[in-house]
Amino acid sequence: MEIAYYPGCSLHASSELYDIQNKMVFRQLGLELKELDDWNCCGATSASKTDEFLSIALPARNLGIADASGLSDIVIPCSSCYSRMLVSQKRLAEDPSLRAVINAELARKVEGKIRILSILEVLAPRAKSGELGEKVKRKLEGLRPACYYGCLLTRFPSDISVPDDVENPQGMENVCTALGAKPLEWGYKTDCCGASAVVNDADQSLSLMYKIMKDAVARGANCFVTTCPMCQMNLDAYQDRVGEKYGIGARLPVYFLTELVGLAMGIGPGEMQIDRHFVDAVGLLKELKLL
Amino acid sequence: MSSPVLEFKPEQASLLLREVMERSGQNLLGCYQCRRCAAGCPVGEESGLTPDRLIRLILLGEREEALNNLLVWKCLACYTCGTRCPNNIQTARITEALKQMSKEAHIKPLVPSVGAFHDAFAKSVSHLGRVHELEFMALYEFKIAADRARRGEWKAIVGEMKEQARLGLTMMKKKRMHMGLEKVKGLSEVKHIYKKAKEKGR
Ligand code: SF4
Numbered sequence: 001m002e003i004a005y006y007p008g009c010s011l012h013a014s015s016e017l018y019d020i021q022n023k024m025v026f027r028q029l030g031l032e033l034k035e036l037d038d039w040n041c042c043g044a045t046s047a048s049k050t051d052e053f054l055s056i057a058l059p060a061r062n063l064g065i066a067d068a069s070g071l072s073d074i075v076i077p078c079s080s081c082y083s084r085m086l087v088s089q090k091r092l093a094e095d096p097s098l099r100a101v102i103n104a105e106l107a108r109k110v111e112g113k114i115r116i117l118s119i120l121e122v123l124a125p126r127a128k129s130g131e132l133g134e135k136v137k138r139k140l141e142g143l144r145p146a147c148y149y150g151c152l153l154t155r156f157p158s159d160i161s162v163p164d165d166v167e168n169p170q171g172m173e174n175v176c177t178a179l180g181a182k183p184l185e186w187g188y189k190t191d192c193c194g195a196s197a198v199v200n201d202a203d204q205s206l207s208l209m210y211k212i213m214k215d216a217v218a219r220g221a222n223c224f225v226t227t228c229p230m231c232q233m234n235l236d237a238y239q240d241r242v243g244e245k246y247g248i249g250a251r252l253p254v255y256f257l258t259e260l261v262g263l264a265m266g267i268g269p270g271e272m273q274i275d276r277h278f279v280d281a282v283g284l285l286k287e288l289k290l291l
Numbered sequence: 292m293s294s295p296v297l298e299f300k301p302e303q304a305s306l307l308l309r310e311v312m313e314r315s316g317q318n319l320l321g322c323y324q325c326r327r328c329a330a331g332c333p334v335g336e337e338s339g340l341t342p343d344r345l346i347r348l349i350l351l352g353e354r355e356e357a358l359n360n361l362l363v364w365k366c367l368a369c370y371t372c373g374t375r376c377p378n379n380i381q382t383a384r385i386t387e388a389l390k391q392m393s394k395e396a397h398i399k400p401l402v403p404s405v406g407a408f409h410d411a412f413a414k415s416v417s418h419l420g421r422v423h424e425l426e427f428m429a430l431y432e433f434k435i436a437a438d439r440a441r442r443g444e445w446k447a448i449v450g451e452m453k454e455q456a457r458l459g460l461t462m463m464k465k466k467r468m469h470m471g472l473e474k475v476k477g478l479s480e481v482k483h484i485y486k487k488a489k490e491k492g493r
């Protein structure tokens with residue numbers, strides 16, 4: 001089956017490994033990712049903080065391209081892109097005059113018919129149906145992930161229905177369990193890591209990540225799992241700084257969910273470029289004899 | 292924040308309230324000060340102001356305080372407050388509106404780096420249609436270094452450079468730094484969208 005795919009800027013830059021893994025893992029699930037032709041940046045949180053019109057119109061150009069692809073679903077791995085595209089689609093459905101103004105600028109018009117999915121919305125139902133479990137070749141025994149959702153998978157700035165519990169989502173835990181890992185219960189799975197504040201308001205962001213780290217370590221997690229490239233980057237690239245500042249000695253690798261699915265299905269760590277994490281992500285797998 | 296004694300100013304109150312309600316699309320009048328939002332706001336403590344207090348300032352017509360406080364600049368758009376609010380009030384939409392209003396009123400941001408960051412990001416997208424991490428960071432770092440130099444904050448500049456260099460080196464080592472530029476073919480469409488945004492903002 002073909003499914004449209006919007007990688008977004010970070011998967012074409014610092015999180016390229018996530019892009020590579022998504023394509024590989026989805027292929028093994030029988031899903032061919034069709035990257036949107038000539039997509040543009042969704043504007044992320046910055047557009048909404050500087051200009052309301054931009055924050056709706058930038059994602060709209062991508063939605064027009066997606067509608068023109070003729071495919072029924074689009075998967076968007078980055079939580080921020082996912083959120084902005086959903087918000088734009090909803091707003092344009094409710095406001096035909098704004099839609100007309102924006103469509104006038106676009107070669108491929110927004111029709112509003114494509115269904116927007118996160119990585120989790122593709123994987124979680126397959127874990128539930130047992131399909132994922134059947135494809136597991138190597139159970140991820142010994143892995144105790146703290147599943148980290150961050151903000152934008154379950155919370156939206158407008159009324160958008162969420163397919164999971166808003167305060168205590170379970171989708172990622174269910175996927176991990178299907179892979180043979182033992183995800184743990186913890187208190188910070190939907191807390192904010194600060195996102196871009198790590199650059200523009202660093203102390204604030206570091207203190208938020210400290211709370212997240214502290215709880216994960218105290219509960220006995222040996223890694224984090226996430227689907228958002230921003231959350232991944234923050235927890236991974238800044239973990240040393242958080243640890244140094246707040247005296248936490250432990251370092252937890254921060255896996256992308258697809259990476260774990262791939263490993264369990266027998267894809268090699270080299271192919272998935274797992275060595276490109278900041279906190280060593282290969283050592284733990286060797287230690288647990290998963291490689 | 293050391294708030295002066297709050298006074299109700301009916302004239303200003305209705306003006307300010309109407310503007311914020313229109314821009315944010317949020318019904319501030321629905322707020323009954325239950326403070327569920329306050330309990331979950333990750334920056335409430337550091338800002339010295341929580342969403343409920345900000346709404347109260349607006350209801351009372353305290354324009355100056357409402358446009359110029361730490362919550363407006365530190366809000367992370369995490370949407371915790373709005374998800375928990377029994378009246379569906381999304382304060383992140385309110386802080387967005389206030390940020391834009393304070394920019395239009397030429398008020399200096401209390402956390403200048405936040406304003407510089409989002410401006411640099413939006414600018415970077417307008418160049419090629421996609422964000423190029425290096426270009427964008429260069430735009431941003433240059434802007435805040437220039438601001439700090441103007442204020443003589445040399446220590447802060449050096450500290451920032453050290454941190455960025457440390458991160459940059461690790462990113463190179465992990466092959467997570469990309470030099471290539473990606474340009475959208477339909478860039479003229481993106482430019483038109485920006486032009487339209489500018490016209491609308493007027
Ligand atoms: S949760 Fe909603 S109603 Fe309660 S104080 Fe906050 S904004 Fe007001």
Ligand code: SF4
Nearest residue numbers: 332366367369370372
């Ligand atoms: S969206 Fe902003 S105001 Fe609301 S809880 Fe998050 S940081 Fe606080």
